[in-house]
Amino acid sequence: MTGIGEYMINHHKECDEVFARAEEAVGEADWARAQARFDAFTRQMDRHFDMEGNVLFPEFENKTGHAGGPTQVMRMEHDQMRVVMHEMRAALEAKDAEQYLGLSETFLVLMQQHNFKEEGILYNMIDQVLGDQGEKLLAQLDSVA
Amino acid sequence: MIQAGLQLEQGPPISVPFRFFLAAPVFLLLAAAALLWQGPAAFAVRLSPAAVAIAHLVALGFMAMVMIGAMMQMLPVLQGSPVPRPRATAAVTHAGVGLGTLAFAAGFLFGEPWLLRAGALALAAGFLAFVVAVLVCLARAPRQNRTVGSMWLVLASLLVAVVFGLMLASLFGWGIALPNQAAHSLHPGWSLLGWTGLLVTGMGFELVPMLQMTAQYPKPMARYMGALLLALLALWSAALWIDEGRWGEVAVGCAVATAAAYALFAVVTVVLQQRRRRRLADVTLDFWRVGMLSLFGASLAWGIRVAWPGAWAGASPESMDILIGVLAMFGFAGSVISGMLYKIMPFLAWFHLQSMCGPGVLAPNMKKILPDARQRLQFRSQVLALALLCAAALWPGLFVYPAALALAATAVLLEMNLLAVVRAYRDGRARAASQSAPRDSC
Numbered sequence: 386m387t388g389i390g391e392y393m394i395n396h397h398k399e400c401d402e403v404f405a406r407a408e409e410a411v412g413e414a415d416w417a418r419a420q421a422r423f424d425a426f427t428r429q430m431d432r433h434f435d436m437e438g439n440v441l442f443p444e445f446e447n448k449t450g451h452a453g454g455p456t457q458v459m460r461m462e463h464d465q466m467r468v469v470m471h472e473m474r475a476a477l478e479a480k481d482a483e484q485y486l487g488l489s490e491t492f493l494v495l496m497q498q499h500n501f502k503e504e505g506i507l508y509n510m511i512d513q514v515l516g517d518q519g520e521k522l523l524a525q526l527d528s529v530a
Numbered sequence: 531m532i533q534a535g536l537q538l539e540q541g542p543p544i545s546v547p548f549r550f551f552l553a554a555p556v557f558l559l560l561a562a563a564a565l566l567w568q569g570p571a572a573f574a575v576r577l578s579p580a581a582v583a584i585a586h587l588v589a590l591g592f593m594a595m596v597m598i599g600a601m602m603q604m605l606p607v608l609q610g611s612p613v614p615r616p617r618a619t620a621a622v623t624h625a626g627v628g629l630g631t632l633a634f635a636a637g638f639l640f641g642e643p644w645l646l647r648a649g650a651l652a653l654a655a656g657f658l659a660f661v662v663a664v665l666v667c668l669a670r671a672p673r674q675n676r677t678v679g680s681m682w683l684v685l686a687s688l689l690v691a692v693v694f695g696l697m698l699a700s701l702f703g704w705g706i707a708l709p710n711q712a713a714h715s716l717h718p719g720w721s722l723l724g725w726t727g728l729l730v731t732g733m734g735f736e737l738v739p740m741l742q743m744t745a746q747y748p749k750p751m752a753r754y755m756g757a758l759l760l761a762l763l764a765l766w767s768a769a770l771w772i773d774e775g776r777w778g779e780v781a782v783g784c785a786v787a788t789a790a791a792y793a794l795f796a797v798v799t800v801v802l803q804q805r806r807r808r809r810l811a812d813v814t815l816d817f818w819r820v821g822m823l824s825l826f827g828a829s830l831a832w833g834i835r836v837a838w839p840g841a842w843a844g845a846s847p848e849s850m851d852i853l854i855g856v857l858a859m860f861g862f863a864g865s866v867i868s869g870m871l872y873k874i875m876p877f878l879a880w881f882h883l884q885s886m887c888g889p890g891v892l893a894p895n896m897k898k899i900l901p902d903a904r905q906r907l908q909f910r911s912q913v914l915a916l917a918l919l920c921a922a923a924l925w926p927g928l929f930v931y932p933a934a935l936a937l938a939a940t941a942v943l944l945e946m947n948l949l950a951v952v953r954a955y956r957d958g959r960a961r962a963a964s965q966s967a968p969r970d971s972c
Binding site: 505 | 609884
């Protein structure tokens with residue numbers, strides 16, 4: 386059976402992929418394609434934030450009684466990423482490739498250091514704490530639109 | 531289960547890593563000045579006082595300075611435990627390594643043993659403070675994962691390199707005989723193949739796939755290469771120690787295997803980067819390519835040099851050693867370091883500025899903080915300096931002066947770029963402070 390951590394790591398990779406596809410299209414100034422790909426990218430990112438913010442983190446905090454701990458920092462970084470994505474959308478609408486690419490560079494480092502912390506530490510803990518509810522939670526994660 | 535000390539939050543105050551980064555190009559410039567002053571003589575003999583001074587200005591003042599700053603920043607973030615007392619640790623380490631390097635290099639250049647002694651002591655104090663702080667940080671890590679494991683190896687190597695360095699300093703500074711002639715080989719060996727090489731490969735396994743969106747390194751390589759290299763280094767050291775510094779079959783075998791492992795890392799990295807998912811032009815990526823090419827060249831040259839000591843028909847063994855040193859230190863480590871600085875510094879400036887901005891407000895992005903064109907220009911100057919330094923290793927009479935000038939130029943351009951980041955950070959901070967109400971940008 387897939388663990389929760391593994392499931393989430395795989396979704397990180399999907400997010401990486403859609404991020405790169407959108408950035409590539411902007412780099413080629415193919416704006417129609419960039420728009421479609423950017424939408425796909427934000428859809429996956431929002432889904433990821435929801436899976437964590439609405440399903441995994443509340444369960445984890447519940448079990449550990451640790452609402453102010455690592456999950457709170459992760460939520461804060463989700464918010465930071467949302468702000469950058471918002472600006473990326475504005476740059477896309479203005480067809481400002483330079484601005485978009487500067488933002489996407491920033492986003493990439495922000496996202497990767499965030500993912501690194503989740504993959505290296507937090508997901509291990511989640512697997513440990515929530516492992517016994519694995520199946521139920523994976524079904525819930527699947528149903529996050 | 532959940533450790534009280536777990537902190538997934540951010541690293542130290544921005545002044546902690548930045549003071550190391552900003553000091554580094556100054557030492558590169560000093561190395562260029564020393565080369566200019568000493569001229570071709572500096573490159574004529576591997577262990578001439580001038581060559582030793584220049585090598586340490588680069589290895590300690592430039593390389594170690596940035597590596598320490600990056601570790602102080604990244605360890606807490608990457609493994610979830612803070613470096614204890616970051617400001618005090620940074621102050622002691624920065625002053626110890628910085629002033630120590632200056633005194634040490636001056637001691638060699640001016641032939642003043644007391645300066646050399648003072649430098650060695652300051653360096654020892656600076657490195658000790660750093661090693662102790664990182665040991666605490668590693669021991670407290672909530673998960674002993676692969677990154678933490680590789681950092682243990684890096685730290686162990688640094689410690690061994692410092693111990694052998696102190697033996698050599700005792701010889702040159704205090705006239706205390708070496709316990710074993712092997713120290714002459716073991717100090718540079720543990721500094722470059724241990725501390726530097728293990729840090730770059732250990733971080734590379736994580737950072738290359740993340741930042742350049744490549745596939746992962748082959749699992750056995752990422753998992754075992756660090757430990758294998760450390761084992762080879764240990765065996766190599768034992769063999770040299772037993773033979774009092776003479777290269778027997780075991781030492782040669784270990785060295786060739788070590789060189790092969792690093793060459794393999796270089797090849798795998800270049801292949802992964804060739805197939806990267808993110809196709810945009812990127813100065814950091816280009817720096818990595820130059821670094822990997824240099825690593826491959828240095829490994830190959832060193833492997834051949836130790837396996838067939840007499841194989842150099844045209845060039846003297848001394849000039850081969852200097853070429854290997856240039857490739858390993860400035861070509862490999864120097865390129866990776868500059869490339870990583872261009873990711874770490876603009877990101878940190880952005881990250882700290884962002885935390886000062888109100889909700890929904892955005893700090894200037896990384897490329898506004900440090901434009902691509904400035905990075906590209908400095909990259910080209912660094913490649914030119916590398917090419918000229920390689921030529922100078924082989925033909926000192928012709929190339930030492932142009933190489934020194936190019937090295938000085940690239941050091942100045944690098945420092946200007948780093949200062950541009952600091953300026954952008956200060957401007958942003960002033961703007962954030964002057965704005966009481968959130969605006970569109972800050």
